[in-house]
Amino acid sequence: MIPADGFTHGFPERTGGVSTGPRSSLNLGARWGDDKANVAANRRMLAEHAGYDPSKLIATRHVHGTNVWRFGEPLADDAEFDGLVCNEVGPVLGAFAADCIPILFAEPTARVVGAAHAGWRGTVGGVATNVIERMRELGARPERVRVALGPSIGACCFEVGPEVVAEFTAAFGAVPGMVVDGPNKQHIDLRVVTRSLLEKVGVQPEHIDDRPPCTRCEGDRFFSYRRDGREGGVHMAFIGLV
Numbered sequence: 001m002i003p004a005d006g007f008t009h010g011f012p013e014r015t016g017g018v019s020t021g022p023r024s025s026l027n028l029g030a031r032w033g034d035d036k037a038n039v040a041a042n043r044r045m046l047a048e049h050a051g052y053d054p055s056k057l058i059a060t061r062h063v064h065g066t067n068v069w070r071f072g073e074p075l076a077d078d079a080e081f082d083g084l085v086c087n088e089v090g091p092v093l094g095a096f097a098a099d100c101i102p103i104l105f106a107e108p109t110a111r112v113v114g115a116a117h118a119g120w121r122g123t124v125g126g127v128a129t130n131v132i133e134r135m136r137e138l139g140a141r142p143e144r145v146r147v148a149l150g151p152s153i154g155a156c157c158f159e160v161g162p163e164v165v166a167e168f169t170a171a172f173g174a175v176p177g178m179v180v181d182g183p184n185k186q187h188i189d190l191r192v193v194t195r196s197l198l199e200k201v202g203v204q205p206e207h208i209d210d211r212p213p214c215t216r217c218e219g220d221r222f223f224s225y226r227r228d229g230r231e232g233g234v235h236m237a238f239i240g241l242v
Contacts, residue, residue: 007106007113008052008092009239011150011212013221016049017042022231027223029096029234031061043236052092052240058084059094059236062117066125068134083116083131087138092240095150098225099215101190102150102237105131107140113239120164123190124171129201142202147209150237151222154214155180155189164188172196 017026019038028046030039047054060069060081068083069075071091084093087110095102095115100122105114114131116122132142155177165179165186172178175196180187191210198208215222215235223233 006108006111006242007239008050008242009104009106009113009148009237010050011102011104011148011237012046012235013151014223014233014235015221017045019233022228023223023233027233028094028236029098032230032232032234034233046236046238047092050238052238052242053090056090056240057092057094057238058086059096060084062096062100064100064117064119064121066122066127066130068114068116068127068130070134070137082118082122082127083114083134085112085114085131085134085138086241087112089241092238095237096234097150097152097215097237098223098228098232098234099153101152101194102235103128103131103194104148104150104237104239105135105145106239107135107145109144110135110139110141111241112138112140113241115237115239118190118194120158120160120168120188120190123193123197124167126197128194129197132198132201132203143204144207145203146207147198147203149191149194149208149210149212151212151215151218151235152190153216153224153226154191155187156214157216157226158187158190159185160188161185168193
């Protein structure tokens with residue numbers, strides 16, 4: 001679990017906003033066609049509820065990659081990063097997701113935070129471990145980092161083709177629980193893989209919270225790209241130092 005003292009963080013559900021239709025109501029992503037005014041209002045409402053300045057939110061375009069931005073580096077308006085790290089009070093890092101795993105990181109001693117968007121491609125590429133490495137540049141130590149995996153598609157619903165299974169097997173070998181037999185095709189458990197990656201770089205097993213709800217299963221609480229497609233909404237995990 002991420003320690004609460006000294007941090008603001010959360011994994012908002014889909015309710016409590018102003019968006020309508022399949023995106024009702026707290027859609028926090030602007031890329032898939034929602035009215036920009038609705039998205040801006042939803043982000044303000046979230047910031048007010050969580051107690052941070054909405055103008056301090058830092059959120060980048062995600063491309064299912066592994067690049068991680070560090071606070072203080074140049075950041076263009078159209079920047080493409082799937083991970084962010086920061087060691088300053090004020091900025092709040094955002095990670096979008098609608099089935100992919102939003103991951104939050106906190107190192108309470110060095111006071112460094114991180115956020116990542118990890119779909120299957122980003123997981124295979126090691127975006128979570130790249131965040132840890134960039135946090136180390138700011139003085140964090142992996143054994144002190146706390147990690148929480150947010151609402152995301154579970155092994156119950158993440159059916160994939162044999163080519164995806166082959167990529168995971170080539171990258172990680174036979175990780176217990178990574179590949180799960182399904183009624184039609186095999187499934188991948190992204191949470192199991194993410195835990196394995198984090199433990200290999202020194203994150204302590206007891207510091208990883210890796211059992212979030214499944215977004216596809218719980219439609220009343222969460223958006224899901226697999227269930228709703230581009231007509232649905234997007235979540236945004238957030239974390240910052242206070």
